[in-house]
Amino acid sequence: MRASLFITCYNDTLFPETGRAVVRLLERLGVDLDFHPKQTCCGQMHANTGFRGEAFSQAKRFVRLYQDAETVVIPSSSCVAMIRDQYPGLFAELGNEILRKDFEALLPRVYELSEFLIDKLGVEDVGATFTHRVVYHASCHGVRALHLGERPYKLMAKVRGLDLATLTNVDRCCGFGGTFSVKNAEVSSAMLTVKLQDVLATKAEYCTALDNSCLMHLGGAMHREYAGMKTIHLAQILASTETEATL
């Protein structure tokens, strides 16, 4: 199977280890992966802050880069949600007929990582070993936009050695919200404090998610508070094996 990796701008810049893990994981599962060198951003930051024109130009760029791809894999729930929920509106308003058609043809081939593994590849056991206590942050876009449901839990259940903690208020927002974390920094921090209390109460070693933006928020507070817990993208857990540990 061929697939094209859209790594997303912040993973490329801030979390390259997640990208390396996705490559290792998918190649281990026999996927023929390629990476478009001209990719940048899906436009989520601009769209969510009200800069619709700018978001449109980035959305258009995404469609043009990937319209010929067999499958697109994206290790970020919120970026996939941007493409699925916001591109149609942007193109309806600002795009032309050709662009809309190209996008409609591309959309069914765009997968979030856990969707790609479960729905497209049909695997739950990816052959991973990760002998740690882990808490999973379901992330708003994963739960309410993509409806990932049981997918991440099915994947984690088959990871050898993984001890999954139960998180109370699992679907509650961590308070990141993109530019919300800066425009409403104090409210965002209050939301983070409450979320962190639930996360830390699990006494896990690692907090994982399918979106590094939430993890950057949670991880930033964990580091500030010497909380003794680390954040790690689920791709890095799934890529870990007995012989090759976390990247």
Place this chain on the structure above:
Amino acid sequence: MSHATPGRVSLDPRFAPPFPEAALIMLRNPQLRKNVGHAIDVIQAKRGKLVVEKTDWQELRSAASAIRFHVLDNLGAYLEQFEARCTAAGGHVHWAADAAQARQIILDLLRQENATEVIKIKTMTSAEIQLNPFLQASGVNVYETDLAEIILQLGDEDPSHIVVPALHINRSQVREIFARTMGLNNLSDDPKELTNAARTYLRQKFLTVPTAISGANFLVAETGTVAVVESEGNGRMCLTLPQTMISLVGIEKVLPRFQDLEVMLQLLARSATGERMNPYTSLWTGVTPGDGPQKFHVVLLDNGRSSILAKEKERQTLKCIRCAACMNACPVYRQTGGHAYGSVYPGPIGAILTPQLMQMKYAQTLPFASSLCGACYEVCPVKINIPEVLLELRSQVVNQERKQAGRVFDLMYLGLRIANLIFATAWGFHAAQRMGRIGLRFFTRKDGWIHSLPSLGAKWTQTRDLRGLPQQTFHQWWATRAKEGK
């Protein structure tokens, strides 16, 4: 209404501070946060249980959404039908284009009755048009009869929630307000005693005041019926004892058929208070000789609603049935409570409704008062896609603001414009990554983390660290690996 009290925020959007500023005041109030968190947890737990037991919940939501959209598509016709049927049944229908007109219509009606006192059933529309201070200033004494509204009125407090307006006040604070204003020095904070105090206070008003004001949860076009749902029986009293009833109702509250109440009432009580059915549902059609008020007026309030109706994405705002499920589910509201929104409509629905009612001239920080987590949309019984409307309004605010000269130097605007240029080409993006790495090196500590940034970055680092930029981006790693032949 006095707004001089320290820590008090005006609920008039024209005078309220920006959301982040008002929110900070609330975040610093531990009593308020404890009260709000506790009350929300109780309501949420009750609602959760009842939604799970209702196996056709999603079908009900879809039906309600369809009914409400159908109403919006045919609003004029249904309002006229309501007017005709209500009038035929002995009611009088008045049309108010804005708040000032609605206030004047109500005052004129009260003057016709020579009313110097009026009792009220809880109504959001009257708070929206600031009716109470207007009537008081015009020489009419207003008495709220909903328990929470009494607490607010006697305590000179502002509502912080559309269903449970005194949610930010706990019972020992209620005891203090009642003891002080009713002269009951030995009052305890036992809920029974507090309710008895309110009952004694109210009974006298019910028996002596002949004029009442209400809102409405629904109007039924088919029959000309008005519906009010409530929990305490005060509404039923107001609909039984007074001679005159004036109902102030938003034009969007109409339903086509009596049968539509079946869908709406099942959703409303569960969503609002976590009950299978609210204790009192009053339905009345015009006047009935010998039964209830003999003079009945409906004031239909537009006040910006028809301009919302005209807008394709925003019109769904008017589907709202004011259940408050969105604010109960909202993680932002949970931290700040309602006053931070500077509007009588707080929470997610307030964040989309208030700026629109204000013609996008005020409350422009409200569309940004959300992390876009989607919890509001998930619980909304009439399926209002609140995040979608928030995004639409954000875009309108940005389009207005970016024309202002000062915004050229606004860091957020400047940053986002530059970011757009950067993302337009791969080489621009990669050059920015290199420059960012060099620039941030100065702030990165030996442990590889950034603990403090200047300017906008400080908004992040005031409570959170940031990992320094890695030496190699992903695309660089990929290119190197490709060169080495994997």
